[in-house]
Amino acid sequence: MVYITSWDEFVEKSVQLFQADPESTRYSVKYRHCEGKLVLKVTDNRECLKFKTETAQDAKKMEKLNNIFFTLMARGPDADISEAAGKEQAEAQPTKKGRGRKQ
Amino acid sequence: MVLLQPDPFLNELTSMFEKSSEKGSVWVTLKRSSLKSKAQRNKMKTAGSPIEYRCLVRATDGKKTISTSVGIKDHQRFQASYATILKAHMTALKKRERKDKKKVMGTDNKEGDSKKKPKKA
Numbered sequence: 690m691v692y693i694t695s696w697d698e699f700v701e702k703s704v705q706l707f708q709a710d711p712e713s714t715r716y717s718v719k720y721r722h723c724e725g726k727l728v729l730k731v732t733d734n735r736e737c738l739k740f741k742t743e744t745a746q747d748a749k750k751m752e753k754l755n756n757i758f759f760t761l762m763a764r765g766p767d768a769d770i771s772e773a774a775g776k777e778q779a780e781a782q783p784t785k786k787g788r789g790r791k792q
Numbered sequence: 793m794v795l796l797q798p799d800p801f802l803n804e805l806t807s808m809f810e811k812s813s814e815k816g817s818v819w820v821t822l823k824r825s826s827l828k829s830k831a832q833r834n835k836m837k838t839a840g841s842p843i844e845y846r847c848l849v850r851a852t853d854g855k856k857t858i859s860t861s862v863g864i865k866d867h868q869r870f871q872a873s874y875a876t877i878l879k880a881h882m883t884a885l886k887k888r889e890r891k892d893k894k895k896v897m898g899t900d901n902k903e904g905d906s907k908k909k910p911k912k913a
Contacts, residue, residue: 711824720809721816722813723884743885743886752878762823762847
């Protein structure tokens with residue numbers, strides 16, 4: 690089991706994994722209240738990525754990740770991820786040609 | 793495996809969280825699925841019709857499993873309710889990483905340790 694320590698790396702790799710094989714990739718969440726632990730797992734039955742946490746802060750991040758996965762799964766792997774819109778705008782928006790701003 | 797509509801599923805999920813608060817875990821799995829067998833999918837592909845994918849959500853507490861399938865139209869609403877349920881139940885997680893663990897102030901510390909130490913000039 691590969692436990693990833695960085696949240697951003699986990700998100701990036703799991704999205705990549707899903708987009709590479711949307712048919713067999715699944716995302717699991719296990720919550721244990723008695724121990725106060727949350728474990729996330731993304732696997733495509735070949736590779737497995739895991740992330741574990743005990744903090745409420747990470748739980749909030751997990752909620753965002755849930756949204757990403759819901760969107761990807763319901764709309765398709767090429768769907769626009771709302772988080773991606775904030776961070777990665779390089780792909781979506783090609784260079785805007787200025788309409789004669791330079792004088 | 794019980795297949796439910798999204799709303800009853802959310803209710804059952806809530807009760808699962810409540811039941812497992814003393815001991816036990818709750819697993820929730822998300823997977824994309826078209827809910828059709830491979831043969832049907834191939835037929836649809838050759839016919840040229842777009843395959844409608846849905847998001848399959850499964851939840852279990854180790855003993856009982858419930859599931860539901862969410863389509864594009866319901867997913868926004870389901871997502872919002874699901875997030876609310878999670879937020880409401882994941883209360884056992886630590887609020888903040890404690891830097892100094894010198895004195896054990898007791899098990900339940902919501903905002904126990906002084907966040908802002910009043911500086912005495």
